[in-house]
Amino acid sequence: xxxxxxxxxxxxxxxxxxxxxxxxxxxxxxxxxxxxxxxxxxxxxxxxxxxxxxxxxxxxxxxxxxxxxxxxxxxxxxxxxxxxxxxxxxxxxxxxxxxxxxxxxxxxxxxxxxxxxxxxxxxxxxxxxxxxxxxxxxxxxxxxxxxxxxxxxxxxxxxxxxxxx
Amino acid sequence: xxxxxxxxxxxxxxxxxxxxxxxxxxxxxxxxxxxxxxxxxxxxxxxxxxxxxxxxxxxxxxxxxxxxxxxxxxxxxxxxxxxxxxxxxxxxxxxxxxxxxxxxxxxxxxxxxxxxxxxxxxxxxxxxxxxxxxxxxxxxxxxxxxxxxxxxxxxxxxxxxxxxxxxxxxxxxxxxxxxxxxxxxxxxxxxxxxxxxxxxxxxxxxxxxxxxxxxxxxxxxxxxxxxxxxxxxxxxxxxxxxxxxxxxxxxxxxxxxxxxxxxxxxxxxxxxxxxxxxxxxxxxxxxxxxxxxxxxxxxxxxxxxxxxxxxxxxxxxxxxxxxxxxxxxxxxxxxxxxxxxxxxxxxxxxxxxxxxxxxxxxxxxxxxxxxxxxxxxxxxxxxxxxxxxxxxxxxxxxxxxxxxxxxxxxxxxxxxxxxxxxxxxxxxxxxxxxxxxxxxxxxxxxxxxxxxxxxxxxxxxxxxxxxxxxxxxxxxxxxxxxxxxxxxxxxxxxx
Numbered sequence: 001x002x003x004x005x006x007x008x009x010x011x012x013x014x015x016x017x018x019x020x021x022x023x024x025x026x027x028x029x030x031x032x033x034x035x036x037x038x039x040x041x042x043x044x045x046x047x048x049x050x051x052x053x054x055x056x057x058x059x060x061x062x063x064x065x066x067x068x069x070x071x072x073x074x075x076x077x078x079x080x081x082x083x084x085x086x087x088x089x090x091x092x093x094x095x096x097x098x099x100x101x102x103x104x105x106x107x108x109x110x111x112x113x114x115x116x117x118x119x120x121x122x123x124x125x126x127x128x129x130x131x132x133x134x135x136x137x138x139x140x141x142x143x144x145x146x147x148x149x150x151x152x153x154x155x156x157x158x159x160x161x162x163x164x165x
Numbered sequence: 166x167x168x169x170x171x172x173x174x175x176x177x178x179x180x181x182x183x184x185x186x187x188x189x190x191x192x193x194x195x196x197x198x199x200x201x202x203x204x205x206x207x208x209x210x211x212x213x214x215x216x217x218x219x220x221x222x223x224x225x226x227x228x229x230x231x232x233x234x235x236x237x238x239x240x241x242x243x244x245x246x247x248x249x250x251x252x253x254x255x256x257x258x259x260x261x262x263x264x265x266x267x268x269x270x271x272x273x274x275x276x277x278x279x280x281x282x283x284x285x286x287x288x289x290x291x292x293x294x295x296x297x298x299x300x301x302x303x304x305x306x307x308x309x310x311x312x313x314x315x316x317x318x319x320x321x322x323x324x325x326x327x328x329x330x331x332x333x334x335x336x337x338x339x340x341x342x343x344x345x346x347x348x349x350x351x352x353x354x355x356x357x358x359x360x361x362x363x364x365x366x367x368x369x370x371x372x373x374x375x376x377x378x379x380x381x382x383x384x385x386x387x388x389x390x391x392x393x394x395x396x397x398x399x400x401x402x403x404x405x406x407x408x409x410x411x412x413x414x415x416x417x418x419x420x421x422x423x424x425x426x427x428x429x430x431x432x433x434x435x436x437x438x439x440x441x442x443x444x445x446x447x448x449x450x451x452x453x454x455x456x457x458x459x460x461x462x463x464x465x466x467x468x469x470x471x472x473x474x475x476x477x478x479x480x481x482x483x484x485x486x487x488x489x490x491x492x493x494x495x496x497x498x499x500x501x502x503x504x505x506x507x508x509x510x511x512x513x514x515x516x517x518x519x520x521x522x523x524x525x526x527x528x529x530x531x532x533x534x535x536x537x538x539x540x541x542x543x544x545x546x547x548x549x550x551x552x553x554x555x556x557x558x559x560x561x562x563x564x565x566x567x568x569x570x571x572x573x574x575x576x577x578x579x580x581x582x583x584x585x586x587x588x589x590x591x592x593x594x595x596x597x598x599x600x601x602x603x604x605x606x607x608x609x610x611x612x613x614x615x616x617x618x619x620x621x622x623x624x625x626x627x628x629x630x631x632x633x634x635x636x637x638x639x640x641x642x643x644x645x646x647x648x649x650x651x652x653x654x655x656x657x658x659x660x
Contacts, residue, residue, distance in 0.1 A: 013209065013224050044328055045224065049271060049294075053314065105293055112298065113307050134209035 001038050005058040005118075006153060007051070008043045009065040015135045016075070016128035016142045019149075020064040021045075023124070026150040030159070039157060052106035052117070060120040062156055064149060066142075067125035075129035076141035078149055083107070083121045122156060124149050183595055183617065191605040196596035198588075198621060210578045215244055215549060215569050219333040222565065222580070230329050231264035231320065232558035232583070233565075235406070238333030240565040243426065244552025244573075245545045247336030252538035256323065256338050258406040259350065259530040260330070261556070263319040265405060265523035266312065266357045268559045269468075269516050272625050273364060274309045277513045281372045285381075285616045292615070301367065312360050315353040322346060336543035344537055351531040357524035358482070365486055365517050372513075373493070382510040383494075386601035387620060389593055390415040390457045390507045392447055392464035394586065395471030396557045397422075401502075402479035403471050403522060405557040411474045412447065415459050417504040421449070425555035428564050428581070433462075435589075444589040445581065455593045463593070466561030466586035467624055469515040473505035478518065480525035486518045509594055512623040516559075549573045558583035560625050584626045594620040 008024025011017045021043040028041040044054060055061050067079065079085075087104050110117050126149060129139045137143070154160070188194040210221060219237040223230035235257065242249055249257070275294040282297045291299070298306040317327065324330025325340050332339045342350070372378045381387070397411045398404040411422045412431070423431055434443035435452040446452045446462035453461040464470075478484040491503035494511060498504075506515075530536055548571050555564040560583030568577035598620035 011224055013221065046328060049275065049310075049313065050317075050328070053310070053317070105295055109295055109298065109306060110310075112295070112303060113310055115310070132204055134205045 002059045003057065004039045004060045004062065004157065005055060006039065006041045006062045006157075007054065007064070008041075009045065009047075009051075009063060010043075011045045011131075012043070013134055013136055015130040015133050016126075016138050017066050017131040018136070019066050019126050019128060019138050019142050019146065020124075022138065022143075022146055023064045023126075023149045023153065026146060027153050030150065030154055031157075034159065036157070036159075047103055049106045049109070051103055052110045052115075055107075055118055055121075056110070056115050058118045061118045061122075062153055063121065063123045064153065065123065065125055066128040066131060068128055068131060073129075074127050075139060076145040077127040078145055078152070079123075079125045079127070080152065081123040081125055083123070086123060124152060183621075185595075185599050185603065185617075187603070191603075193596065193599045193603050196592070196599045196617075198591055198595055198626075206580070207578045211575050213575055215241060215552070215567055215573045215575050216335065218565070218567060218575070218578075220329070220331055223329045225580075225582075229264075229268065229558050229560070229583070231261065231324070232556055232563050234324070234330045234333050235261055235556045236554050236558075236563045236565040238335075239407075239554030239556065240552040240567050241333070241335040241554070242552070243554060244549045244567055244569065245335040246547040246549075247543055247545055249336050249338075249543070250538070250540065252535045253336070253338045253541050253543075254407070255530050255533055255536050256340075256342070256541060257333070259527055259536065260320060260323040260332070261406050262523040262527035262530065263316040263323070263350075263353075265559060266361075266520060266527065267316040267320070269520040269523065270309060270312050270360070270364070272559070273368075273513065273517060273520070274305075276625065277516070277622060280615070280619050280622065281378055281513070285619060301371070305367070308360060308363070312357065315356060319350055319353055322350075334542060335545050338541045341539045341541045342537055347531060347537050351528065354524060354528035354531045358521070358528055361517065361521035361524045362482065364520060368514060368517055382508050384601075386598050386616075387509045387594070387623075388507050389465075389509060389590060389597070391461070391590055392420060392450070393470040393473040393505055394464050394466040394562055395474035396555070396562065397475050398479060400479065401476040403475045403477075403519070403557075404479065405519075405523070407556075410555065410562060412464060413474050413505060415457070415505065415507070417473070417499060417502065420447070425564060426553040428553065428555070428566075432581070442588050443585070444592075445586055446589065455589055455596070457593070463589045464586065465590040466583065467512050467515070468519045468559070469506060469509070469512040469623075470561070471557060472515045472518065476502045478522050480522050480529070483518055483522035483525055486521060490514050490518060509590075509623050510619070512625075516625075560584050561586040584624070587624045587626065591621045591624050591626060594624070 006024060006027055008020040010020040012021045024041050024043050031039060031041065044051065083104065107117060126142060126145050128142050184197045185193055186195040218241065219234045222233040222237045225233055274297055278297050279292040282300050283292050320330065321327040323332060323340060325332040392412055392414055394410060394412050396404050396408045398408045401411065409422045410425060412420045414420045421431055431448055432445050433448040434445050436443055447464055450462035472487060478487045491506060494506045494508060496503040496506055549569045551568045553564065553566045555562060563583050564581040566579040567575055569575050595617060598617045602616055
């Protein structure tokens with residue numbers, strides 16, 4: 001059985017930062033009605049080493065996170081990225097915002113340690129507007145993107161919206 | 166005035182920006198650390214039930230949720246006027262020591278270590294945890310990961326959740342452990358002690374055996390004489406979970422010792438026009454600016470500060486290393502206690518001594534028969550009004566202060582987080598490091614910029630670290646501005 005982990009990343013009380021967590025909740029709800037023991041859905045507000053450690057033992061990981069700092073930022077715009085893309089947008093290799101190191105570096109460390117890490121990591125990144133104010137609600141444009149991302153994650157899991165209705 | 170901006174700071178938690186202002190001569194006039202601050206936390210909390218605070222505040226920070234969880238839980242003890250049982254205190258403390266073991270480990274190996282193990286002048290692309298592993302061996306990397314894994318397991322077991330613990334209750338703890346779990350934790354604690362000793366040996370072999378690094382530690386660029394703060398037990402030994410807050414002056418004499426609830430009598434906050442950050446200082450001494458010395462109210466709250474503020478460590482092996490550090494760095498023993506070490510880079514050493522203490526203390530607690538007491542909850546009956554709780558976060562003394570109505574609904578919330586204590590010392594360290602390295606005609610190279618970063622990295626600052634959005638673009642960027650603040654040159658390094 002291929003084991004898949006879906007991680008909603010972010011802080012659920014920091015406006016748009018929590019959009020990944022909101023998507024994860026929706027995905028979890030959609031999966032409740034189908035028999036998919038191969039999929040684990042979780043939330044986390046960590047990066048780097050801790051995120052890498054969460055992935056140990058899974059074959060495939062789908063990350064959902066907020067994206068800031070884009071040129072011409074369009075809140076609510078969704079990007080599907082690979083680890084390679086992440087490498088490109090984080091060229092310093094140790095510049096991530098986490099306590100320790102970037103995810104790219106952490107995964108490299110994990111593979112050097114011969115840890116059983118996933119072969120496939122896909123990332124859904126949602127461009128966001130506000131990650132400064134404490135609030136449980138996303139801004140409207142970002143909130144409006146949630147169904148699209150949920151559908152995309154479900155499609156990635158081989159589920160069409162029909163299966164989950 | 167010319168301005169140099171280092172943005173972002175690699176390996177700093179959260180996003181910060183260093184601003185270095187040059188004068189007409191090209192020398193450093195001023196240097197500041199700018200930090201984006203999250204907004205509206207008090208407003209977010211007011212109107213919510215106070216008992217939610219251990220679960221809300223641990224969301225502030227993805228790095229030390231355990232510290233917020235514990236400070237909030239202790240504030241609830243006071244708010245509801247309930248004294249936790251001795252077994253509850255021990256369970257909480259054991260959980261907290263497991264957290265310290267992970268946190269201090271990752272700082273040394275991923276953040277502070279790269280500067281020493283690889284050297285400040287090594288290429289930035291190598292100066293990270295991979296570089297450390299490459300230099301010291303894959304087996305050490307495996308030990309680092311194993312240390313984190315076993316302690317995260319303990320945190321999850323005791324805290325009820327892996328990342329954001331939920332076990333803290335007013336006067337209690339929601340999760341007791343059985344004998345089997347106790348034995349498991351005891352085994353992990355023994356491994357932690359071995360790992361801490363190993364890490365201290367590595368520090369001795371790699372850092373202390375290298376005269377260039379010792380000279381760097383002892384250099385004036387990384388030295389500041391300030392007051393020091395830390396929590397101590399009844400024997401004036403370092404304690405992370407509970408005790409009195411003790412402050413010593415730069416010469417090492419006790420300046421004040423107070424209960425956490427009295428913090429507002431002793432600490433005030435200074436405001437500067439260039440930043441929204443507030444700079445805590447000792448009220449009785451007063452704010453004299455970003456300056457060293459006994460007449461300046463600036464204090465520091467870090468691993469080194471905690472050791473400086475204490476008379477020693479409560480566990481035997483940590484005490485041996487404590488003495489070794491003070492002897493090696495030339496500290497004198499006056500009235501039975503060592504005079505403070507002012508070399509800021511020694512904070513990395515102090516952090517490893519604390520790692521050893523955390524491991525030894527965890528072992529003591531895991532071996533205590535009382536730790537499996539199943540009675541860990543208490544029925545709360547008192548009417549709440551006000552509660553202040555404090556712990557030592559890895560980054561400094563953390564204080565939570567809540568006021569509520571008679572139904573326990575929050576009316577006021579104030580937090581002084583660990584790093585906040587150190588804002589003034591960090592600004593001073595950045596300026597001094599910059600002054601020693603940027604003079605007229607000096608070419609700004611990555612090695613120089615990184616040395617400035619070393620000036621603040623030892624504080625392990627945690628700035629607005631609650632955001633975890635993917636970065637869009639993060640090169641190391643240097644902006645030089647002319648007298649009017651116009652950008653005259655921008656250097657980007659894709660490292």
